[in-house]
Amino acid sequence: MLSYTEKIREIAGRLLASGAVEMVIGFRQGTIPMMNEPHFAKTPAEVGKLVWDSHCGINLANYLTDRKEKIGIVAKGCDSRNIVTHIIENKIKREQLVVIGVPCRGMVDKRKIAMKCPGEVTAVIETETGITAKGNGFSQSFEKKDVLQHNCSLCIHRNPVIHDELVAEPVDEQKGVDRYADVRAVEAMSPEQRWKYFEDLLSPCVRCYACRNACPLCYCPTCFVDESRPQWVGKGQEPSDVRTFHFLRAYHCAGRCTDCGSCERACPVGINMRVFTKKLEKDSLDLFGWEAGLSLEVRPPLDVYRPNDPNDFIK
């Protein structure tokens, strides 16, 4: 996985030099460890900053919305599924894109590492299977599989579903993963327990909307929470407003969410709001046999009418 960097730079340089694309979107080292940020390379000279390691968790499809130029984009499995969703939803054209596919082995959850370290992590060194975090007076090693992002540990689409270039041979997909254990745990609760569960889950939320901004699906020119005429939802910390924001945002992602984990990763207080989107993801799968972003040919289930659509909930 670490050898990807050179290959990405080579492909990006070639695409930019030949004029095949005007910009390559990838990752560069962040200003602090484990926080890679998007990099927009517009000249071959700028490709030297592109990197690839286990901290490239941001979903780059987010930066494609309504772009007009030709773009090369570095895409993991989840990114590629969101690119497909973007194309289906007419937010970008397939012809505009050169997808540089990256077979992914999962991204690392910086919180899991930070929590197990005695002080602030100032540097990380990565090998193929392990991560070593260093700080003032300590150095701690981890197996990568122990510190994966939760969504990555459950991922069953690690290879890009569309790509024009591939930086390496496809990796083996994970088999026999129980993707929805957490959703079933909530489903097994009584209504009171569920209410309490989500109350506790959302209590630290400060309504910063980082989850929304990091999400490639949230591209509305004006989000419903920002509108004031009409004002759909209160803008403060009132628990029912906070909850309304979260469950409505999840609904807007129904049948579109790829569980890329950007929302959870972006959250400054570490709320796992994926339990909302995952319920809808599970429903899409159970009711419509649908997983988002796997094909450019099939319209999403909420987009089309089929005579056998489930409708038992309507009286």
Place this chain on the structure above:
Amino acid sequence: MEHMGIEPGRLQFSWISSAESTKFVNVATQVTQSIKALGPNTQFIKKLAEVA
């Protein structure tokens, strides 16, 4: 909504054509009865700020 802890039956959906007046009456009666049986809603309620 029920996944989030709203009591089952609090939220109901129906599809009634403008020509189905009888169905409308029936559904409205049923919904009101079942909701009354559940009692007053306790969720999604905002308290007004207490003013001294």
